[in-house]
Amino acid sequence: MKLTFLGTGTSSGVPQLRCSCPVCRSKNPADKRLRASALITFNGKNLLIDCGPDFHTQMLRLGSPDLHALLLTHSHYDHIGGIDDLRPYTPDFADGFPIYSTPDVADDIKRVVPYAFNSGSDRVPKFRLNTFSLSDCRPFTVAETIDVIPLPIVHTADGPLIAGFRINNLVYITDCKKITPQAIETARGCDTLVINALRHTPHPTHINLKEALDIIKEIAPRMAFLTHFSHAIGFHAETSRMLPQNVTMARDMLTVSIPD
Numbered sequence: 001m002k003l004t005f006l007g008t009g010t011s012s013g014v015p016q017l018r019c020s021c022p023v024c025r026s027k028n029p030a031d032k033r034l035r036a037s038a039l040i041t042f043n044g045k046n047l048l049i050d051c052g053p054d055f056h057t058q059m060l061r062l063g064s065p066d067l068h069a070l071l072l073t074h075s076h077y078d079h080i081g082g083i084d085d086l087r088p089y090t091p092d093f094a095d096g097f098p099i100y101s102t103p104d105v106a107d108d109i110k111r112v113v114p115y116a117f118n119s120g121s122d123r124v125p126k127f128r129l130n131t132f133s134l135s136d137c138r139p140f141t142v143a144e145t146i147d148v149i150p151l152p153i154v155h156t157a158d159g160p161l162i163a164g165f166r167i168n169n170l171v172y173i174t175d176c177k178k179i180t181p182q183a184i185e186t187a188r189g190c191d192t193l194v195i196n197a198l199r200h201t202p203h204p205t206h207i208n209l210k211e212a213l214d215i216i217k218e219i220a221p222r223m224a225f226l227t228h229f230s231h232a233i234g235f236h237a238e239t240s241r242m243l244p245q246n247v248t249m250a251r252d253m254l255t256v257s258i259p260d
Contacts, residue, residue, distance in 0.1 A: 001168055001258040002041040003192070005250045006058040009033030010198060010206075010230045011078035013054070023231040030236035030251040034058060035078045036174050036228045038194070039065070040167060045143040047071060049165065049172055055082025061253060066092075068143040072101040073174055074155060074162035075108035083113055087125035096128035100142060102150075103131045104160050134161050137186050151186055154178035156205050166190060170258050171221070174228050177205050179215055192258045193221040194250070196228035209233070209242075216247060225250040 007013075014033035015024035023031055035052035045068040059065070067089050073079055090097040096116075099109065106129045110117055116125045132140045134152040142148050151164035155175045164173035164183060169191035173179070176196055179187075187193065197212035206228070207215070216224045226243075227250045233239055240249045 001170060001260070002255060003170060003172075003194070003258060004039040004041075004062070004255045005225075005227060005252060006037040006039055006062075007034030007052065007054055008227045008229060008250045008252055008254075009035055010228050011035065011076065012230065014229065014231045016231050019231060021231055023233075023235055026235060028236060030249075032252065033229060034252055035081075036196070037079075038172060038227075040170065040172075042167065043143070043145045045069075045146060047142060047146065047167070049073065050079040050174070051082045051086065052078045053081035056085045059085075064088075067097075069098045069100060071142070071148065071163075071165055072099060072105050072109075073153075073164065075101075075105045075112075076175070079175075080105075080109065080112065083109065083127075084116075084125060086127075090125045090127070091122075093126075093128065096126040098128050098130060098142070100130045100132060100140065100148070102134060102160065102163060106131050132163075134163060137182060149186055151183040152180045153183060154180065168258070168260060170194070171219070175205070176207050176215075177203075178207075184215075184218060187219045187221075190219070191222045192256070193219055193224040194227055195224065197226040197233065198228060199230050199232035200234070201232070209239070213244070213247065216244075222246065223248070223256075225254075225256070 034054035038049045040047040149166040152161045155162045171187040171190045172194045198206040
C-alpha cells in the first residue's frame with residue numbers, strides 16, 4: 001500500500017491569507033500546506049480521502065491519476081469543497097463516481113451539489129452516494145477489493161461523529177478532538193497511523209500536538225504521521241525535532257509505503 005499526502009494544512013491552509021507571521025513567510029516548501037487530503041493506492045486502485053478546495057491543484061501535481069472512489073471524513077468545506085472538480089472522473093462510472101460517507105454527510109453533499117443528482121446532462125458530474133454507519137465499525141468494500149473499517153471520531157461537541165478509516169495496516173484520522181474507545185480498539189495493531197495535530201496550544205475542536213502524541217502512544221503504531229496543521233504548529237524543521245523517533249510531521253506530496 002502507498003499513501004500520498006495531497007495536503008497537510010487546516011481549513012485556512014499555510015500560508016494563511018493576510019498573515020505575515022514567520023511561518024507564513026517561510027521559504028521552506030515543507031511549510032507550504034494545502035488543505036488536508038490523501039491518496040491511497042492499494043490493490044491497483046486509487047482511493048481519495050476527502051476532496052477539499054485545493055483538489056484541482058493537488059491532482060495536477062500528481063499528473064491527474066485515475067481515481068476509483070472517494071472516502072469522506074465529514075462535510076466541512078475544507079474536506080468537500082472540491083467535489084465539483086471530480087467531474088472529469090465521473091464518465092468512468094456508468095452509475096456515477098462512488099462516494100462513501102455517513103448518511104448526514106451524504107445529505108450535505110446533495111445540498112451542496114444538487115445538480116449532480118437530478119440532471120441527465122453530461123455537462124455536470126454524476127455521483128453515487130454509498131453510506132456507512134459509525135455505530136459498530138462494520139467494514140464496507142470499496143472498488144470491489146478493498147475493505148474499509150470506519151472509525152467513530154469526535155470533532156465538535158454539538159455535531160455528529162465524523163469518520164476515521166482503517167484500511168489494512170493504515171489508520172487515517174483527521175479533525176479529531178476526542179477519539180472514542182471503539183476507535184482506539186479498532187486502530188490498535190496498525191502499522192501506520194495518520195492523525196491531526198493542529199498546533200501546540202489547546203483548541204476547542206481539534207487536538208493539539210501533545211494530545212496527538214498521547215493518542216499515538218495509546219494506539220502504539222510502528223510509525224505515525226501528523227497532519228492537518230495550522231501556521232501555529234511552527235516551522236516544519238523545528239517542530240520535527242521535538243517528536244519521538246517513530247513520529248513524523250507529514251508534508252504535502254510526501255509518499256510513504258505501508259507494509260501489508
